[in-house]
Amino acid sequence: MKKNLKNLGLAVLAFLLIGGLAACGSGSKESNQSVQKVKIGVVGSDTDVWDTVVKRLKKKNIDVELVKFTDYTQPNAALAEGEIDLNAFQHQIFLDNYNKEHGTKLVSIGNTVNSPLGIYSQKIKKVSQIKKGDTIAIPNDTTNGGRALRLLQTAGLIKVDEAKGYTPTVEDITENKLNLKITELDAAQTARALGDVTASVINGGMAVDAGLNPSKDAIYLEPVNASSKPYVNIIVANEKDKNKKVYQEIVKEYQTKATKEAIKETSKGANVAAWETFGKK
Missing domain, CATH: 3.40.190.10 (Periplasmic binding protein-like II)
Structure with missing residues (x-):
């Protein structure tokens, strides 16, 4: 009888240990899943401003990968085809023209900078x-x-x-x-x-x-004035994804004082924080 009780006790202990390990494993998996990965297409090698945004977003469990393109013809195609999640390189007129020529449904979800020609x-x-x-x-x-x-x-x-x-x-x-x-x-x-x-x-x-x-x-x-608004650079998403919470969080983090300072520093004062001058969208 004592032997049976001992075996039963060992079996219960083993069950609890296995259950506990499984719970720990499950918790770890959920933790990993809470990190949201987002690919953003940019043009050129200068990503200093975005690098500061990416660093801050990591603290919010948003892992942004900047995908660099060499010219203006690639990022919209990559976005439309789902190779990236967002892009940030163009102004509204460029986007409108691209949608018209390619039949795509890409939309602006937030203003970034006005970069004078x-x-x-x-x-x-x-x-x-x-x-x-x-x-x-x-x-x-x-x-x-x-x-x-x-x-x-x-x-x-x-x-x-x-x-x-x-x-x-x-x-x-x-x-x-x-x-x-x-x-x-x-x-x-x-x-x-x-x-x-x-x-x-x-x-x-x-x-x-x-x-x-x-x-x-x-x-x-x-000159930067009211007529410059169509040339404000924007963050762009596929229309079906425009309200995704994680994308809105990225826009929100971009449109901050810290980003404004980074824009001023990296552009030597030439670029303007567009969300302050022309509105957030």
């Missing part, structure tokens, strides 16, 4: 030194190319057909008194072309990647 040169110090027949490089995609032409107009170098709105093309130039030669290049090549052209219109991110300081090196910088 600039005219840069290794040969002259100011716009007034541009002379007849000079060559100006601009991005070749529809939206950034149109933005570049509008910037050249603001700088007093050309005039474009206002009926074309935000996306005029070279064919829409209505006045070119200096007979400037407008060379269209991939946005990633505009900085590299500086040695071959009189001046080049370069996106803010591409300029920083090339070692340029927009607030000091640009011979003309795009």
Whole structure:
């Protein structure tokens, strides 16, 4: 009888130990599952601002992987195909044009920065030194190319057909008194072309990647005013995912004072915290 009771006691103890270990294992699994992984597509090598956001998000159990692309044609395709969860590289006009051309349903879920377009040169110090027949490089995609032409107009170098709105093309130039030669290049090549052209219109991110300081090196910088809103950079998701709590938490963490300071530091004061100037969305 005593032997049977002893065996029964050992069996109960073993059961409790196994149950306890199983519970510990289950708890560990649940803990791992509580970490939410998110892939965000970005363009270029400069991720300093996002790195600060990623670091803070880890404390909230959100593990963000920044997936780097080399040009503007890739991140939206990757997002639409589910290879990444979000992207952050474009403005609203670019997104609208992409959706129209590709039949995708990608939407903005939050504003990030306004990165002014600039005219840069290794040969002259100011716009007034541009002379007849000079060559100006601009991005070749529809939206950034149109933005570049509008910037050249603001700088007093050309005039474009206002009926074309935000996306005029070279064919829409209505006045070119200096007979400037407008060379269209991939946005990633505009900085590299500086040695071959009189001046080049370069996106803010591409300029920083090339070692340029927009607030000091640009011979003309795009003004930041009410008309700049369509060019505010945004965080983009697939429409079906736009209300996901984890994505909204990422937007919330981006739109903080800490991020604003990082933007100011890394852009040398050239970029603006767009959510403060133009609203959170």
